[in-house]
Amino acid sequence: MEAPQYVAARVQQALAEDGRTHELGIRVDIRGDQLFLRGQVSGSEQRERLGQVAHETAPELHVHNEINVVEATEPGEDEHLD
C-alpha cells in the first residue's frame, strides 16, 4: 500500500497542475481512508473543482472538502505611513 504522505503529495500536485484548478495553497491531509482539503479560494465553483480533482486523483479515499470561500469585504481603514 502506498504511504499516505505520497498520496497527499500527489493530490496536492494535481490541485496545482490540473488545468481545472491551478491552486497552490491547499493543504491535503490523509487519515486512514479519509482525505481532508483545507485552505481558502475566491469562489465556490473553484472549491467544487478542487474537491473533484482530489477525488479523481485518490478515488479510493473519502474526500472532506473543508476549503473556505473567502469573499473580499469592503476596504477598511487607511494606514498612514509617516
Added chain:
Amino acid sequence: MSTLTDLRIAAVGDIHLGEDVRGQYRKKLVGIEERADVFMLAGDLTRHGTLEEGKLVADELRGLPIPVVTVLGNHDYHSDLEHEIADELRDAGVIVLNDDGVVIQCGEHKLGVVGGKGFGGGFAGKCASEFGEREIKNFVSHTRGIAESWKMALKEMEADQRVVLSHYSPIKETLEGEPHEIYPFLGSYLLAEAVDTAGADLILHGHAHKGSEKGMTPGGIRVRNVALPVLGRAYAVYCLTCAESPSHDEHQH
C-alpha cells in the same frame, strides 16, 4: 510655508479572477476614487494565465477613474501568454510594469512606481546561490537580473515618492504563516537589497496567501503583503505623507 498632504495608494494582489466570478470584483471598486489616488495590483490577476482570463481582468479594471498600475504574477505566466495578457491590460488603460518604472502625476505630487514580477531564491543565510548546475544558476541569476533592473530604475527616477510593486516578496516577515520550507519559492532578499540600496518609500507584494500584511526591509523600508487572502478585504489603502514646498511648482509634466 509648507503643508503636509497624503498620497493615497489602494493596493491588492492575487485577485485570481475567473469566469465564475466575472463582475464581482469590479463591484468592490465602486468609489475607489474617493478613497485613493492610484490603484496598484501586485500580480496573480488570473488563475491559469489564459488569454480569456487576461481579457476578463482587463474588463474588470477598464475605465476606473484613477490610474491603475499592475505587475504580473507567476499564475499570469503559466500559459506562456504573459505578453498577450499585458497587452490586453494596456489596451484597457492599465499601466503594466515589467522590471521598469513609471511616474504618475497625482495632484501636485509625482509618484514613481518601479516593479515587476520579482522571483524567488530565499533569504540571506538560507538561500540559493549561483553555483553548481546550470538550472540553479539560471534560477538565481533570473532574480539577480530583476533586482538589478529595479535598482537602476529607482536610481534614475525623479519623483516625490517612490513605491516598488512586486509579486514575490523581498523579505521573510511578510511570509509569516507560510511553511518555512517554501520560503525560497516565495521571494528573495536580493529584491530588498536592491531597493534598500536605491531607496524607496514603500514596497508592495503579493504571492504569499497565508503570509502577514506588515514588515520592513533591513534598511527600514515598509513592506506590505497585499495578497487578497491576507487582507481579507477588496484592497488596502496606504497613505504616504508628502511635504508640499514651492519647488514642486518647478516639476515638469
